[in-house]
Amino acid sequence: MSENTAADEIIICQDVCKWFGDFQALKNCSLRVQAQEVVVIIGPSGSGKSTFIRCINRLEEHQAGDIIVDGIPLTRDVRNIEQIRSETGMVFQQFNLFPHLTVLENITLAPIQVRKMKKDEAMETAMGLLNRVGIPEQADKYPGQLSGGQQQRVAIARSLAMSPKIMLFDEPTSALDPEMIKEVLDVMQELAETGMTMLVVTHEMGFAREVADRIVFMDGGEIMEVGTPEHFFTNAQHERTKLFLSQIL
Amino acid sequence: MQEIHASQVRPPFYRDERVLGIFSQLLVVIIVVGLGLFFYNNMITGLREKHNIAITFSFLTQTAGFDIGESLIEYSRERTYLRAFVVGLLNTFQVAVLGIIFATALGIFVGVMRLSTNFLVSKIAAVYIDIFRNIPLLVLLIFWAQGVFLKLPRVADAIVLGDAVYLSNRGVAIPWGIPTESWSTYLIILGAGIVVGAGLAYFLREQGKRTGRMPLVTLWFIVTVAAVGLIGWIVLPQPMTLDVPILEGFNTQGGKILSQQFMALLSGLIIYTAAFIAEVVRAGIQSVSKGQREAATALGLTAAQTLRLIIFPQALRVIIPPLTSQYLNLTKNSSLAIAIGYPDLFAVAGNTILNQTGREIEMFTMIMGTYLSLSLLTSLLMNIYNRRIRLVER
Ligand SMILES: Nc1ncnc2c1ncn2[C@@H]1O[C@H](COP(=O)(O)OP(=O)(O)OP(=O)(O)O)[C@@H](O)[C@H]1O
Ligand SMILES: [Mg+2]
Numbered sequence: 326m327s328e329n330t331a332a333d334e335i336i337i338c339q340d341v342c343k344w345f346g347d348f349q350a351l352k353n354c355s356l357r358v359q360a361q362e363v364v365v366i367i368g369p370s371g372s373g374k375s376t377f378i379r380c381i382n383r384l385e386e387h388q389a390g391d392i393i394v395d396g397i398p399l400t401r402d403v404r405n406i407e408q409i410r411s412e413t414g415m416v417f418q419q420f421n422l423f424p425h426l427t428v429l430e431n432i433t434l435a436p437i438q439v440r441k442m443k444k445d446e447a448m449e450t451a452m453g454l455l456n457r458v459g460i461p462e463q464a465d466k467y468p469g470q471l472s473g474g475q476q477q478r479v480a481i482a483r484s485l486a487m488s489p490k491i492m493l494f495d496e497p498t499s500a501l502d503p504e505m506i507k508e509v510l511d512v513m514q515e516l517a518e519t520g521m522t523m524l525v526v527t528h529e530m531g532f533a534r535e536v537a538d539r540i541v542f543m544d545g546g547e548i549m550e551v552g553t554p555e556h557f558f559t560n561a562q563h564e565r566t567k568l569f570l571s572q573i574l
Numbered sequence: 575m576q577e578i579h580a581s582q583v584r585p586p587f588y589r590d591e592r593v594l595g596i597f598s599q600l601l602v603v604i605i606v607v608g609l610g611l612f613f614y615n616n617m618i619t620g621l622r623e624k625h626n627i628a629i630t631f632s633f634l635t636q637t638a639g640f641d642i643g644e645s646l647i648e649y650s651r652e653r654t655y656l657r658a659f660v661v662g663l664l665n666t667f668q669v670a671v672l673g674i675i676f677a678t679a680l681g682i683f684v685g686v687m688r689l690s691t692n693f694l695v696s697k698i699a700a701v702y703i704d705i706f707r708n709i710p711l712l713v714l715l716i717f718w719a720q721g722v723f724l725k726l727p728r729v730a731d732a733i734v735l736g737d738a739v740y741l742s743n744r745g746v747a748i749p750w751g752i753p754t755e756s757w758s759t760y761l762i763i764l765g766a767g768i769v770v771g772a773g774l775a776y777f778l779r780e781q782g783k784r785t786g787r788m789p790l791v792t793l794w795f796i797v798t799v800a801a802v803g804l805i806g807w808i809v810l811p812q813p814m815t816l817d818v819p820i821l822e823g824f825n826t827q828g829g830k831i832l833s834q835q836f837m838a839l840l841s842g843l844i845i846y847t848a849a850f851i852a853e854v855v856r857a858g859i860q861s862v863s864k865g866q867r868e869a870a871t872a873l874g875l876t877a878a879q880t881l882r883l884i885i886f887p888q889a890l891r892v893i894i895p896p897l898t899s900q901y902l903n904l905t906k907n908s909s910l911a912i913a914i915g916y917p918d919l920f921a922v923a924g925n926t927i928l929n930q931t932g933r934e935i936e937m938f939t940m941i942m943g944t945y946l947s948l949s950l951l952t953s954l955l956m957n958i959y960n961r962r963i964r965l966v967e968r
Binding site: 382384407410411413414415417419421422423424425434435437438439441443444445480483484487 | 784785787863865866868869870871872873874875879883884887888891963
């Protein structure tokens with residue numbers, strides 16, 4: 326077991342399996358992510374990318390295999406689940422901001438309710454984060470009053486407010502108009518440069534090429550191939566990887 | 575370069591958006607008022623010329639001459655028709671208010687149960703909803719009155735709960751407070767307690783706004799008022815004595831008796847309306863997208879926090895309008911009281927008074943006007959609330 330707890334391996338997935346009824350969505354997926362690493366997950370629709378990263382913070386429950394996040398085994402133990410969730414942030418395709426709360430309230434909610442932070446302190450942190458994602462002037466608006474790109478940046482700030490060690494992104498730019506994609510990718514790139522561990526499901530190959538340390542290709546619920554961007558774009562091994570890349574590039 | 579002043583160009587009035595808007599509204603008002611006047615005139619002249627009847631409300635001051643089974647205010651057969659009308663109105667009001675409160679509580683409870691992941695809990699709620707939504711209310715009320723409350727044992731064999739509550743075919747006798755001389759002083763102390771509690775609640779709320787963690791303001795308010803109430807109770811010489819019903823021969827003595835008609839009507843309305851409210855609550859909660867719950871969960875909020883801070887506030891926006899309809903339905907449905915002999919507004923005014931005086935037009939105008947006012951009042955309150963919680967969109 327000593328290799329499983331290597332200090333710099335922050336996410337360890339070993340033979341993770343997941344079924345929806347009779348349908349197996351994940352088949353023996355194994356992946357080890359180093360701290361501060363940026364891993365991009367690509368693959369055709371329905372290949373299990375979302376399911377895989379949603380297992381890591383227990384939005385989905387895996388039925389076989391092991392997941393260990395920052396040394397904490399993900400089991401049915403609710404204390405472990407709680408701890409893992411407090412160390413991982415997640416950004417969704419549909420933003421999922423809370424429409425009845427202002428931008429500032431969206432960001433301060435979890436720090437105040439979960440971390441029991443003082444409101445002043447939480448507001449200060451939130452304003453700092455809004456500055457970082459470039460929209461401090463939107464603090465008192467409601468999500469419905471923002472553009473898609475602005476909403477997604479608020480969603481990133483909301484996750485960061487919990488000071489996570491790991492950030493999970495599930496197609497964060499897929500619901501955005503082309504001109505807004507860049508503003509979100511820029512924020513993500515900056516985040517990667519600060520040393521955040523990131524798992525990113527995306528179809529943005531430019532981002533993958535520039536920012537990812539490794540790329541994971543999934544198909545049919547399996548992890549088919551893992552490698553550096555260079556490996557992927559110059560000599561991908563699997564036929565299906567090549568086919569997918571040729572379609573998307 | 576040509577100068578641009580597009581905004582100053584005015585279209586001809588028959589194409590002007592604003593003029594057309596005002597004009598069409600005016601037209602509607604004129605048509606409605608005109609039609610109303612036409613029919614009213616028609617009725618008045620018809621009645622006067624053909625039947626020689628004039629519309630007048632002067633009979634209301636005449637002696638009623640009939641008894642009413644139960645009343646919230648002092649009433650006897652020597653009082654006027656107007657007094658009898660008010661007795662009926664208060665009885666309706668009482669059933670409606672109590673019914674709305676309990677039906678809401680039960681409806682939310684069943685609605686949340688219905689969404690439970692526990693199969694048994696969810697099924698029990700589903701069966702409840704399916705049964706009571708699908709029985710006509712009139713049938714349910716008559717069954718409740720004749721099949722349940724009338725079938726309770728005679729008073730002598732009454733079902734006794736905790737030596738204080740007697741269930742019998744005469745109704746339900748419960749302990750009731752009787753005020754003594756110091757009662758009014760006590761009320762003043764209690765009023766002071768409410769003022770202090772409200773002040774504290776305000777302070778806590780402001781503090782909660784600052785720290786972002788809202789304390790349980792309502793709870794603190796209740797605790798404060800209860801504490802003051804308790805102190806007043808101890809300091810004063812017995813502001814109220816508790817009158818516990820006791821069995822004496824063939825009757826219960828003392829306490830307050832909730833008639834079997836009242837109990838049947840109230841419980842029937844609550845059980846029936848709660849089934850609809852449960853569905854409204856369920857639909858409201860389900861209308862909140864799955865992503866909201868996921869985002870809250872991913873942030874580390876507990877299930878209870880997610881329900882209270884994320885799901886309920888959003889569900890409420892969907893729940894309020896149909897919930898208002900259910901409140902209106904309950905209020906209007908209370909007029910079925912006449913079928914089980916409870917003296918509500920319609921039973922007193924639409925039946926007894928009308929039969930004795932023969933004043934259909936006047937009585938129905940008053941009855942319909944009263945129900946209409948009650949309904950509009952309910953709608954108004956709910957609309958104000960709805961406006962306060964509306965989502966801000968672009
Ligand atoms: N809640 C669910 N119930 C049943 N099947 C599901 C559920 N969620 C996902 N699936 C199935 O699991 C498979 C993997 O889904 P997943 O959402 O992980 O794919 P994905 O790779 O993220 O696809 P996309 O690129 O379209 O988002 C799909 O075949 C999907 O139909
Ligand atoms: Mg997906």
